[in-house]
Amino acid sequence: MVTLALILALPLLGALLMFLAGRRLPHAVISAVCCGTALGSFICVLLSADQNVTYAEWLPSLNAAWGLNLDALSRVMALVITGVGFLIHVYSVGYMREDAGYYRYFGYLNFFVFAMLLLVLANNYVLMFAGWEGVGLASYLLIGFWFHRPAAAAAGMKAFVVNRVGDVGLLLAILAIQLNVPAAPWIAALLVVGAIGKSAQFPLHTWLPDAMEGPTPVSALIHAATMVTAGVYLIARSHTIFESAAQVSAVVAWIGAFSAILAASVALAQNDIKRVLAWSTVSQLGYMFLALGTGAYWVAIFHMVTHAFFKALLFLGAGNVIHAVYGEQDLRKMGGMRTALPKTHALMLVGAASAAGAPGLAGFFSKDAILASAWSAPLLFVVGMAAALLTAAYMTRLMYLIFYGTAREERLHMHEPPMVMIAPLAVLAVGAIAAGYVSPRFLLTPVLGAEREAGAPEWIVMALATAVAGAGWWFARGRYLNSWPAFLQRAFYIDEIYDAVFVRGFALGGGRLLSAFDARVLDAGVNGVGWLTRLVSRVSIWWDIWIVDGLVRAASFAVKMSSYPVRFVQSGYVQFYALVMLAGLITFVGYLFAR
Amino acid sequence: MITSTHYLVLGGLLALIGTLGVLTRRNVVVILMSIELILNAANLNLVAFARELNQIQGQVFAVFVIAIAVAEASVGLGILIALFRNKETVDAGEIDLLKW
Amino acid sequence: MLDAIFFYAFALLAVAGAVLTVTRRNAVHSAIWLIVSLLGVAGLFLLAQAEFLFAVQIVLYVGGVMLLFLMVIMLVNLDRAKQERQFSQQWPAALALAAVAGFGLTVVFRKAGAVLPPMASPAEQGNTQWLSEVMFRQYLLPFELASVVLLVAMVGAVLMARKKAGT
Numbered sequence: 001m002v003t004l005a006l007i008l009a010l011p012l013l014g015a016l017l018m019f020l021a022g023r024r025l026p027h028a029v030i031s032a033v034c035c036g037t038a039l040g041s042f043i044c045v046l047l048s049a050d051q052n053v054t055y056a057e058w059l060p061s062l063n064a065a066w067g068l069n070l071d072a073l074s075r076v077m078a079l080v081i082t083g084v085g086f087l088i089h090v091y092s093v094g095y096m097r098e099d100a101g102y103y104r105y106f107g108y109l110n111f112f113v114f115a116m117l118l119l120v121l122a123n124n125y126v127l128m129f130a131g132w133e134g135v136g137l138a139s140y141l142l143i144g145f146w147f148h149r150p151a152a153a154a155a156g157m158k159a160f161v162v163n164r165v166g167d168v169g170l171l172l173a174i175l176a177i178q179l180n181v182p183a184a185p186w187i188a189a190l191l192v193v194g195a196i197g198k199s200a201q202f203p204l205h206t207w208l209p210d211a212m213e214g215p216t217p218v219s220a221l222i223h224a225a226t227m228v229t230a231g232v233y234l235i236a237r238s239h240t241i242f243e244s245a246a247q248v249s250a251v252v253a254w255i256g257a258f259s260a261i262l263a264a265s266v267a268l269a270q271n272d273i274k275r276v277l278a279w280s281t282v283s284q285l286g287y288m289f290l291a292l293g294t295g296a297y298w299v300a301i302f303h304m305v306t307h308a309f310f311k312a313l314l315f316l317g318a319g320n321v322i323h324a325v326y327g328e329q330d331l332r333k334m335g336g337m338r339t340a341l342p343k344t345h346a347l348m349l350v351g352a353a354s355a356a357g358a359p360g361l362a363g364f365f366s367k368d369a370i371l372a373s374a375w376s377a378p379l380l381f382v383v384g385m386a387a388a389l390l391t392a393a394y395m396t397r398l399m400y401l402i403f404y405g406t407a408r409e410e411r412l413h414m415h416e417p418p419m420v421m422i423a424p425l426a427v428l429a430v431g432a433i434a435a436g437y438v439s440p441r442f443l444l445t446p447v448l449g450a451e452r453e454a455g456a457p458e459w460i461v462m463a464l465a466t467a468v469a470g471a472g473w474w475f476a477r478g479r480y481l482n483s484w485p486a487f488l489q490r491a492f493y494i495d496e497i498y499d500a501v502f503v504r505g506f507a508l509g510g511g512r513l514l515s516a517f518d519a520r521v522l523d524a525g526v527n528g529v530g531w532l533t534r535l536v537s538r539v540s541i542w543w544d545i546w547i548v549d550g551l552v553r554a555a556s557f558a559v560k561m562s563s564y565p566v567r568f569v570q571s572g573y574v575q576f577y578a579l580v581m582l583a584g585l586i587t588f589v590g591y592l593f594a595r
Numbered sequence: 596m597i598t599s600t601h602y603l604v605l606g607g608l609l610a611l612i613g614t615l616g617v618l619t620r621r622n623v624v625v626i627l628m629s630i631e632l633i634l635n636a637a638n639l640n641l642v643a644f645a646r647e648l649n650q651i652q653g654q655v656f657a658v659f660v661i662a663i664a665v666a667e668a669s670v671g672l673g674i675l676i677a678l679f680r681n682k683e684t685v686d687a688g689e690i691d692l693l694k695w
Numbered sequence: 696m697l698d699a700i701f702f703y704a705f706a707l708l709a710v711a712g713a714v715l716t717v718t719r720r721n722a723v724h725s726a727i728w729l730i731v732s733l734l735g736v737a738g739l740f741l742l743a744q745a746e747f748l749f750a751v752q753i754v755l756y757v758g759g760v761m762l763l764f765l766m767v768i769m770l771v772n773l774d775r776a777k778q779e780r781q782f783s784q785q786w787p788a789a790l791a792l793a794a795v796a797g798f799g800l801t802v803v804f805r806k807a808g809a810v811l812p813p814m815a816s817p818a819e820q821g822n823t824q825w826l827s828e829v830m831f832r833q834y835l836l837p838f839e840l841a842s843v844v845l846l847v848a849m850v851g852a853v854l855m856a857r858k859k860a861g862t
Contacts (some may be wrong), residue, residue, distance in 0.1 A: 572694030575626075575687050577781055579618050582792050590799060596810050597702045602743070605706050607800040609713050609736075611793050617716035618789035619782045624722045624768055628729050631760065632713050635736045642743045646811050654745050654822075655830050661751055662841045666848035668760050672767045673852035679771040680858075688783050 003044040004053060006066050007078065010037040010044070015111035015153050022103025034106040035089045038113055042082035045075060052123055060124055062178045069123035072443045076301055077120040077233055080308045081226050085113045088221040094421035095217050096321065105145060105215065114139035116226050120233060125174040127239075132170065132198070135227045136163050141215040142222060155210040162207040166197015170234075177241075190219035190244040191238055191254055199231030199285045202259040206495050208249050208282055212274040216322060219274060220315030224281045225308035232288045232304055236297045239448055243295070253293020253374075257383040260286030264390035266491045268397065268476075269484030273318050279491075280355065281311060283387060287370050290384060296373035298444035303366035305440065309431035310354035310363055316425050317348035321402055323421070324414045331398070336407040345403050347425040352399050354432040356392040357469040362513050364465065365436030372461045383469050392472025400480040475574035529539050603641030609636035623678070627671045634664045668695045701742055708735030720781055722768045730761050744814045747823040 014037035022030060054067035070078070071143060089109060115134025122128035136159075144156030148333050175192035178182065195201070200208035211223045222228070235252065237240060242249050260283045267279035284307045291300040322329055324341055338345045354363040367388060374380040416422065569580070609632055616629030638657045645653025679685055712732025719725040737752035816825040830838055 570694060572691030573688065573783075574690070574693060575618055576785060577693070579785055579789055579792065582614065582618065582789075582796070586792060586796055586799065593799070593803075597698055597742075599809050599811055600804055601702060601706075602739070604800075604804055605739070607797070607804070608710055609732075611797055611800075612710070612713040612717055615789055615793050615797070618792075619786040620717065621781060621783050622722055624771075625717070627727050628716055628725055628764065631729065631756075632732065634717065634735065638748070639736060639739060642740055642745045642748060643811070645745065646743045646814050647809055648743065649812065649814055651814075651816070651822075651825050651829050652833075654748055654826055655834055657745070657748050658751065658826070658830065659834075659837060659841055661712065661748075661755060664843060665755060665760060666845050668763060669852040670848050670855075672763055673855035675767060676770060676856040685771055 003048045004051060004070055004121075005055070007041050007044045007048065007082075008068070008114060008121065010040045011110045011114040011117065013037065015107050015114060018110065022107055025103060027097070027102055030103050030106050035086060035093065035534070037110055038082055038086040038089045041113065041117065042079070045070075045078045045082055050075070054123065059126065062175075063132070064124050064126035064178065066127065067123040068121045070121060072238060072440075072447045073233075073301065074120045075446070076305060076440055077229075078117055080305055081113060081116050081120065084225045084308050084312050084428070085109075085116075085221060087427055088217045088225075088312065088316070091220075091319070091421055091424040092215075092217045094125075094418050095319055096215065101145065101213075105142075108138055108141045108145070108399050109218070109221070112142070112222060112227070113334075113501075116230070118228055125177055125503030129170065129174055132194075132230065133167070135222070135230060136160065136167070136198075139163075139211070139222050139227055143211045145214055145218065149213065152213040155213040159207040159211050162204055163197050166194045166204055169197070170194025177238075183249055184241050185245040185280055188238070188241050188248040189251075189568055190233060191241065194250060195231030195234045195254060197231070198234070199228050199289070200282050201231070201255050201285060201289055202262060203494070205259060205263065205282050206491075206498060209275050209278040209491070210277050212272070216274065216315060216319035218256045219278070220312045222318070223278065224311040224315050226476075228281060228285055229288070229304045231309070232285065232300050235289075235292045236301055236448060239297045242292075243449075245522070249293050249295065251293070253290050253377070253380055256286045256289025256291075256293055256373075257380050257387070258286070259283065260290060260387040261383050261390065262286075262492065264387045264394065266488055268390060268394040269488035271331050271489070273321065273331055273334075273398070273402070274315075274329055276331070276394060277311070277318060280314075280391070280394065281307075281523055283391060283425040284311065284355070286387070287384070289368065290380060291370045291373055291546045294377065296370070297448040298441055299366070299369045299373050301444055301448070302440055306362035306366040306432070307353070307429050309435050310351045310361075313351035313425055313428040313432050314348060314355065316428065317344050317351060317422070320417050320421055320425070321348075323417050324357065325411060325570055331401040333409040334364045334402050334407070335409075336403070336406045337414065338403040343416055343418055343422055344425070347422075347429045348403075349399065350429045352395040353431055356395040357465055358473065359462070359466050359469075360433075360436075362432050362434065362436035364469075365439070368462055368465055372458065373467060375461065377502050385464065388465060389468045389472045389475075389559040392469040393476040396473045396476035397480040400477060405480075599643050599647045602639055606636040606639040606643070609633070609639065621688050623675055623687050626687060627668060627675070630671075631664060631668065634660055634667075651673050698742065701738070705735045705738035705742065708732070709739065710735075723765070726761060726764050726768060729764075730757055733757055733761070743811070744822065746821075747826050 012032050017033060018025075018030065025033075048070055050071050052067070052069040052071075054065045056066040058064045060067050089106070092105065092109065099105060112135060115131050115138055117131070119128055119131030119135060122131055140156045140160045143159050144153050146152045147156075168451055169190040170193065173187050173194060175181075176187045176190070181187070197204045208223060208228065212219055214223070242252070263279045263282035263286060267276050267283060270276045270279060284303070288300040288303050288307075291297070291303060320341065321334070321337065321344065324337070324344075325334065328334070350361070354361040357364045357367050371381060371384050371388070374384050490496070613636065616632065617626050620629065629675070630694045633658030638660055641653040641657045641660070643653075645651060645657075656685055675685060678690065682690065709732050712728045712730075712735055715728035716725045716732060719728060733752060733756045737757075738747050740746075740749040740752055813823075816822075818825075820828065
């Protein structure tokens with residue numbers, strides 16, 4: 001019970017300390033405190049037994065309370081959050097060393113860990129929503145961390161606004177759940193709206209690639225490993241609702257499959273190292289949604305764990321690359337960096353292979369399990385396979401553009417970063433290899449239920465996936481230097497369409513329509529009412545001036561008149577007072593004598 | 596012969612002159628001097644009654660009056676200096692802080 | 696007879712000094728005329744057989760208080776005050792009130808007129824001895840109170856005339 005509360009309290013205290021006193025603390029103390037709270041939280045998760053504790057009442061009318069729940073699902077999530085979170089804290093010590101906002105960065109990061117833990121540990125939806133909004137806030141603050149760059153500020157804004165769309169759905173769903181509204185399909189649909197907002201699924205995926213304006217470790221922690229999987233967690237946590245809403249589950253599966261293939265194809269054409277990884281994240285989250293939609297909830301969580309390892313590894317590796325070339329993110333200006341960055345190259349190779357689904361690595365097993373769960377729906381299976389092919393292709397292209405071939409731009413002094421930025425990658429690489437062998441299936445089945453029997457022949461799926469990954473590698477290695485059609489580079493113009501339809505169309509066009517209505521219909525009515533009002537006000541003015549004001553003025557005039565003698569006495573001149581005193585004395589003495 | 600009335604009339608005269616000074620002069624220093632005149636008039640009366648009644652108590656009171664007059668003068672002049680430092684004036688007609 | 700001559704001489708000194716004190720434009724002149732007036736009153740004290748008060752009047756008033764006045768006049772720059780009007784606008788009212796008061800006094804003073812007998816202490820003491828006997832026996836408590844008042848006045852005067860509070 002105590003350790004359970006400590007899981008949350010440690011990062012919260014770290015964040016508060018940073019916000020209140022961080023400016024005056026030396027970097028060593030900040031690093032020690034913030035990494036220490038993340039590690040302490042991790043240990044507390046390991047030490048705590050499964051339990052459901054309610055600490056205090058909160059909103060009885062909504063059945064909301066201050067209560068935490070630790071079961072297999074939230075334990076897996078919390079271990080990923082604190083474990084990967086700790087590694088990224090350590091990495092940030094090296095990456096952010098020179099930044100003026102060091103304490104602010106670590107305060108936000110600790111606050112994010114706190115909010116994300118609150119999200120997964122809350123034992124009711126209302127408290128979970130507090131964590132949900134908390135991670136949104138942390139995400140906004142960290143995307144816009146370098147707020148002096150207009151692009152970063154705009155990206156933070158965009159993430160916030162797009163997330164609001166999803167949060168409306170989630171909020172309605174939570175109210176319906178807490179008030180026991182009997183409409184499971186509608187609640188499930190609203191939950192999906194919330195989940196796709198947070199997890200950047202089509203059609204609310206546009207904010208995630210822009211979120212790469214934040215510091216790279218933030219992209220690794222928030223926009224790859226943990227926060228964006230909150231939508232996956234939400235649906236897995238609500239699986240009982242989805243099990244009674246088959247149509248919504250099918251929609252989830254299709255949203256996932258569509259996002260997976262759309263994002264994978266866009267990732268193939270991106271030229272910014274972090275945008276490739278961002279689109280890859282959207283694609284992998286699509287896989288998780290595909291698993292959720294087919295009812296294989298534990299598989300989604302399984303893929304979420306392996307994805308956390310290899311995607312965080314890839315992002316941190318990308319951070320090392322960017323670090324080595326002094327902030328350059330354009331893949332076309334890299335190349336041949338294998339000799340300069342041997343350790344980073346080896347570690348990223350593990351991550352990329354794991355992501356691409358090379359046999360024996362973590363990503364292979366989890367992706368395999370997802371494809372197996374989709375076996376019964378052939379169309380979904382084919383789309384999933386195509387996305388796997390594209391995944392292998394864009395990972396190959398990414399690695400070749402960075403590390404192989406010849407340098408396309410002369411660079412001096414390329415060097416490996418310090419140990420503090422290598423060691424976390426090594427730990428993540430171990431996870432990216434080994435996580436696939438520790439399937440959480442039997443751990444999670446009691447909580448999430450077994451998947452529906454897919455009846456997929458295991459070895460056929462494995463063979464197909466291996467073949468597809470090999471094909472992707474073979475396809476991409478020969479043409480990694482090709483440039484891709486504009487519609488892929490611009491991500492099918494979805495951003496432009498949104499801009500035209502929602503920003504300019506709805507906002508401006510709607511505004512014009514409203515103004516026409518305003519001028520023709522409303523104004524006529526308003527003018528009529530105005531004429532009437534003027535007439536009434538004339539009468540009212542007359543009444544006001546002659547009757548109301550007259551009375552007030554008469555009263556004030558009377559007071560003013562009667563005040564003159566009193567004011568005259570109260571002059572403030574000491575000699576006048578003495579004169580009055582003398583007059584009074586003479587009057588008094590005269591009266592005494594005359595009596 | 597000089598009677599007590601002579602002293603009383605003289606005291607009354609000095610007191611009136613002092614009163615006029617207090618009431619009409621604008622210079623605060625002169626106002627303080629006029630107050631000294633009034634106090635002296637009172638002393639004159641006390642001394643005259645002491646002689647008329649052959650009682651020394653009147654002179655004792657005069658000593659007390661002088662003591663209080665000295666205290667009054669020192670405090671009054673201290674206030675005057677503070678006032679002059681703050682307002683750059685010793686004109687009683689320019690000082691109306693007693694208002695409100 | 697000689698008493699009368701001295702009385703009128705000192706009375707003239709006192710009244711003339713008082714009038715000039717109140718009317719002089721220059722504050723220093725006022726102070727000088729006040730000294731004259733106070734000296735006249737001191738002479739009257741002597742005539743009324745108050746020898747101790749005569750000494751106190753000379754030493755304390757003429758020597759002490761007037762010195763204080765003159766120093767203050769020198770401290771506050773009064774050049775500007777000299778150029779301005781010397782009397783306040785309420786002087787007609789003040790004059791009228793003073794006239795009423797003077798009329799009242801004449802009405803009162805018309806009756807009395809006892810000839811003053813020479814003073815004689817019951818124990819054949821001199822003036823100062825007699826005064827101190829009474830003062831330190833009968834009026835000891837008021838005497839001590841007066842000393843406290845003087846102490847408070849001294850502290851207050853120092854405090855107020857100080858350059859700035861807290862320095």
